Amino acid sequence: MVIAIVAALAMIGLIVGAVKLLGQSSQRSRKPPLVRIEFWIYSCAETLPEHKDLMHRMLAGSPFKGSPIGAREGMTFSDIRFHMGLVRRQGHDLMFHPEYQADLESQPTSEQLERIKECDSLIRVVFISEEPLADLRPLQFSVFAAEAVAALVQAKMILDCEAQAFFTHEQLMHALQKDTDATRFEFNVRIECEELVDSIVVFTRGMNKAGVADLKLSDLPPDHKTLGMALTEAAANALWQRMRLEPVTVEAFGDEFVIECGPPSAASTHRGLVSEIVASRNL
DSSP, X not given: OHHHHHHHHHHHHHHHHHHHHHHHHHHHHOOOOSEEEEEEEEEOOSSOOXXXXXXXXXXXXXXXXXXXXXXXXXXXXXXTTEEEEEEESTTOGGGGOGGGTSOGGGOOOHHHHHHHHTOSEEEEEEEEESSOOSSSHHHHHHHHXXXXXXXXXXXXXXXXXXXXXXXXXXXXXXXXXXOOOTTOHHHHOEEEEEEOSSOEEEEEESGGXXXXXXXXXXXXXXXXXXXXXXXXXXXXXXXXHHTSOOOEXXXXXXXXXXXXXXXXXXXXXXXXXXXXXXXXXXX
16 A cells, blocks of 8 residues: 555656656757847836827827838737836836846946936837738837837837847937938847957847847957857848848958858847857868
């Protein structure tokens, strides 16, 4: 009888252990969404802006020339993949300390941190899709929605979560007044370099806003930094326009290079997917 009870308990233990392992395996294999656009707007607002005020700022009351938001972009507002939400500091204090979350190359300045310290709420503007986008209209809408929110709540600071870039509302307005195309590559993507002991790694941030994995070029000799950054930027720009990963041919310093993209996978260094790329001269 005792043996039977022990055997039953052991079997239960094995089942529980198997369930835990399956759960852990599922969590490890779960991939980030293909498309992720997310802005955090820091302020002291107690509520979300009214929809009518938000749309007025983006349409009839827009301070930008050239009607940056049309009817087709505006459809994003009713898309179930688009979301806006208010987060209070109480209970979410870590979100108000981005210096603990951002990587070294993305650290906010002391002035930016002081601005965030004055805030007790943030508004998240988010668009997430598991499927590829047909075009970049959701990105265009999301950027101008973030600008409109920032204007209406008198934002102290804005964080582009995917590019890990911090800027004020004034800086965002200036960039959009200069060019209302909020989908342009240079506005959305950053090229960074991590220097290791005997090599460097060049990588992008922000590509997943177009449904493309971020790129990473590893194991470069330190004296190849300039070339590596030029190749990564050229490849990223080409893939951003195509909105998909595929081999591309780019030019740098008078030579032609073929860039091959590895399969996208989750990485601890990025919120979204990352593709290891290999560059070779096109002989």
